[in-house]
Amino acid sequence: MDKKQAGDLLYKYNDGNASPEEIRLLENWYNYEFLARQNDPADLDYLSVKNEMWDKIMPTPNAKIRRAWPRAVAAACLLFFLALGTFFLLQPLRKSNMVSENQVKDIAPGSDKAILTLSNGQRIFIADARAGLLTNQGATAIHITSGNKIVYSRHGSNPETIYNTLTTPRGGQHTLILADGTQVWLDANSSITFPVAFTAQERSVKITGQVYFEVAHDPLKPFRVITNRQVLEVLGTHFNVNAYDDEPALKTTLFEGKVKVSTGVKSMLLKPGQQSQIVQNRIHIVENADLEEALAWHNGIFQFHDADIKTVLRQLSRWYDVDISYEGRIPARTFSGGIYRNQALKLTDILSNKKINFRAEGKKIIITP
Helix, strand or coil, X not given: CCHHHHHHHHHHHHCCCCCHXXXXXXXXXXXXXXXXXXXXXXXXXXXXXXXXXXHHHCCCCCXXXXXXXXXXXXXXXXXXXXXXXXXXXXXXXXXXXXXXXXXXXXXXXXEECCEEECCCCCEEEHHHCCCEEEEEECCEEXXXXXXXXXXXXXXXXXXXXXXXXXXXXXXXXXXXXXXXXXXXXXXXXXXXXXXXXXXXXXXXXXXXXEEEEECCCCCCCCEEEECCCCEEEECCCEEEEEECCCCCCEEXXXXXXXXXXXXXXXXXXXXXXXXXXXXXXXXXXXXCCXXXXXXXXXXXEEEEEEEEHHHHHHHHHHHHCCEEEECCCCCCCEEEEEEECCCCECHHHHHHHCCCCEEEECCEEEECC
């Protein structure tokens, strides 16, 4: 059983959906991964973490594993993977097998921070703002909640349309509630330009980067999301847009409702569970999209399924604010699993475990042949 299958079955077992055959497969995998390795001196760190997890979960330190595989085993396995900082590093990290030219210190994760640019050009750094009334834009009040959300609330009529822009830097993210009640989550290095109140016959916003929407339903005012390569039209729905310029495809993943995707040349209707991918103005529809992977960032996780090194490092560089460059041939490696976004990045462990050579120059990582 490979790494992805193991992770998928663990989650399936914890949800109570594993078949008897899948449970037996997990038992065999567990016996090899956790029990048969106990006499390997190279796995001391691996075993110490595993034992610590078991001490917290099992009622007695010497409890034996019985034929009836308890759900605590699945929980222990998952907690063990996450305790290492990544659960795609299923094999133990061997300190004697480091292939980097120099060690990279653990890199602190990103946090809630953004810049709000008002209609007059004034910039407000949200990380420094206190809870309460932030300012007014026309007849719309802007508040900061105790949970650090930005909330727009209309208390009158605006004679003209006023636009604001919320921008997150690398290593930042933020949540915004528009005047119509639509909730917006911005990933790192993203932006949204929006009216402080929707006075026209439609609700229209412009975005860059990656943004997740939960649109307030209003059949009289369709909601439009504009990027540099597509226009989305919705009435009320949940969807994620990945529109980073350095990604090979512009991806829109639909979770609820309906979305019309237009490129100026062609239009297609998305249904829940589908994902549109736009490359060179051509729309391709993925019927059974990986919804977990598409929304992982919003749930506080990086999730990878057989992703190449460039795909992984692009995401990590935005959130941890590190620069990645390549020299020579790019190593052909794939990654599966995930990383909690609130943990420090152990980049040395990740790259070395995949036998990827690199060197560090401050916050710049150079991948080498």
